[in-house]
C-alpha cells in the first residue's frame with residue numbers, strides 16, 4: 001500500500017516534475033540574488049531568468065505581446081486581487097458568475113461593501129455551467145468588468161470562454177479570466193480571445209511551487225496599483241513607476257518560485273517535443289539543464305510561437321491522461337447506488353476534478369476515513385467556493401468530497417482509492 005495517494009491536485013499539484021525541484025535548488029545556490037537590484041553579473045543572470053520566465057509564460061497563455069505585461073504574484077488569489085481591484089473603480093458595475101471561488105467572490109463582496117461596486121453574479125446552473133445568454137443579458141453599458149472562472153474547482157466544468165469573450169468584446173466590457181484550474185491543462189489563448197487580464201496560480205497546472213502565480217495584462221488595459229514600494233528602477237521617483245511590470249510588482253520577487261516556473265516551462269516544452277516526435281509513452285525523457293546558464297540558454301532555443309505550440313501538445317496530453325483517471329474514478333463511484341456524482345456527464349469541456357456526495361455518510365467523514373485508513377488525500381467541504389456549492393445545491397448540506405487526480409497519478413493510486421471506497425461504502 002502506498003503511504004500517500006494524492007488526489008488533491010486541484011489544490012496544488014504534487015509532486016512537481018523533478019526538473020522543478022532540481023532547478024529551484026540550483027538557482028538558489030548558484031544565482032540566489034535579487035533581480036533588477038544591482039549591475040553585477042549574478043544580478044544580470046537573475047534578471048535574465050525573470051525576463052525569460054515572463055516570455056515563456058506569456059507564450060504559454062497565448063499572449064505574444066511585450067513580456068513586461070506578465071506580472072508575477074504570490075498565488076492565484078493575489079493575482080485576482082490585483083486584477084479586480086486594479087480594474088474596478090468605486091461605484092462601478094461588474095458581472096461575474098455563481099461558480100466563482102472565494103478568490104473572486106470575497107474580493108467582490110469587499111468591493112461591494114467598501115467601494116459601493118454593484119455586482120451581478122449570474123447564477124451557475126446545477127450542472128456546473130453558466131448560461132452564456134444570461135451573462136450577456138447582465139452586461140450593461142457601464143459594466144467595468146466581466147470576471148469568469150474558466151473551470152470550476154468543485155466539479156471541473158469548463159465555461160465557454162470563447163463565446164463569453166465574443167460577447168464581452170461586443171459589449172466593450174473587459175474580461176478577467178480566473179485560469180486557476182485550467183492553466184497547464186487547457187489552452188488559454190489570451191490574444192485570440194482578447195481577454196483584458198488572465199490571472200493564474202503558478203503552483204497548480206503550471207507545476208511551479210506554492211507561493212507563485214501571476215497575471216497577464218493586455219495592452220491598453222490599465223490596472224491601478226494597490227501596493228507600493230521598491231522596484232529597482234526609477235528610485236528617485238516619490239511614487240510608483242507607471243510602467244509595467246513595476247506598477248504592479250513592488251518589492252523583491254519570489255525568485256525561487258520563478259526559477260521553478262522556468263524549469264516547469266522547459267519541462268512542458270520537452271514533453272511536447274517528445275510527443276511531437278511520435279513518442280507517446282512514458283518515461284518522459286526530459287533531462288533538466290545541469291546549471292543555471294545552461295537553462296537560460298535552453299530557454300532561448302526556440303521562438304515563443306514554437307514554445308507555445310510544443311507546450312500545447314504537452315497540455316493536450318496531460319489533459320487526456322488526467323481525464324482518463326477521472327473517468328476511471330467516476331465509473332467506480334457510479335457503481336454505488338448511494339453515491340451522487342455532482343455536475344454533469346463528463347465531456348471534454350471539463351478538467352479532472354470531480355465532486356460527489358454519499359446519501360448517508362457525511363463528506364468530511366468519507367475524506368477522513370479515506371485519509372486515515374487508505375492514505376488517500378482529498379478535500380471535503382466547500383473547497384473555498386460557497387457560491388459554486390449554492391449553484392450545485394450542496395451549500396447547506398456540508399459540501400462534497402472532491403477528488404482531483406493529476407498527471408502523476410498512477411494505477412496503484414486509483415486501485416487504493418477504489419479499495420478505500422469499497423470499504424467505506
Ligand SMILES: Cc1ncc(COP(=O)(O)O)c(C=O)c1O
Nearest residue numbers: 075076077101103153178180201
Ligand atoms: C478557481 C480558483 N480560483 C482561484 C484560486 C486561488 O488560487 P490560490 O490558491 O493560488 O490563491 C483557486 C485555488 O484553488 C481556484 O481553484
